[in-house]
């Protein structure tokens with residue numbers, strides 16, 4: 001390979017908070033096959049920042065299930081819980097730019113603030129359907145913030161989205177098509193998320209922040225994941241621009257839905273790969289079940 005040509009890097013990044021299901025199988029298989037077709041490297045990353053929901057037995061099951069599908073990944077595997085310093089460092093860079101602030105409301109308090117505002121007009125929701133944070137803590141005086149943090153109050157660190165998008169200007173990303181080499185340019189809309197949480201007192205990071213930091217640190221050039229995460233890519237592009245990180249190419253693939261049209265859940269046993277394996281299904285059966293051709 002000529003020196004100037006960068007070898008593509010793909011990654012599959014599940015969270016060990018339940019057993020992988022058919023939707024993960026589709027994602028991992030599309031990802032792995034795109035990596036192979038591009039002559040790329042393939043990484044597995046364990047996204048285990050949520051200590052209350054992640055469990056070692058789920059992580060062990062991820063390795064077992066992914067290998068069973070015929071997918072091979074590079075060692076060592078990056079486990080996010082072992083890299084909290086990297087995320088802290090990114091947060092302090094955003095802090096130095098004056099782009100984050102602490103908010104102290106509980107979820108119930110936010111719901112109450114939103115209900116109050118909804119008496120006047122419908123309050124906007126983020127792409128996941130949650131009401132946008134009303135921004136109440138954005139203008140708290142510095143001394144009050146310091147005092148409340150010092151007294152041990154729980155808090156979330158939020159991105160000041162207006163300030164962030166003013167700084168970055170309009171951002172786009174390249175979305176790779178299904179089978180061909182075409183790319184579509186998508187305009188990012190991070191403002192649809194409002195002042196997203198980037199960290200909490202007890203967890204110094206969040207999905208958005210750690211995914212962006214890790215993709216850059218691992219040299220990921222191609223992010224392949226489900227369509228449900230497409231709206232999050234807007235936030236990721238924003239963070240990449242703020243932190244001076246490169247933007248990968250993205251491919252958001254179709255989802256596997258249950259008979260009611262809902263996205264599969266890790267809590268449903270029926271579609272868990274280990275359950276299907278125990279019932280005698282083979283990796284070839286799984287490929288068929290998720291609508292992939294039998295020969296990669």
Ligand code: GLU
Pocket residue numbers: 012013014015047211224225229
């Ligand atoms: N950890 C995320 C999940 O399990 C996926 C993150 C990503 O691929 O960007 O849904």
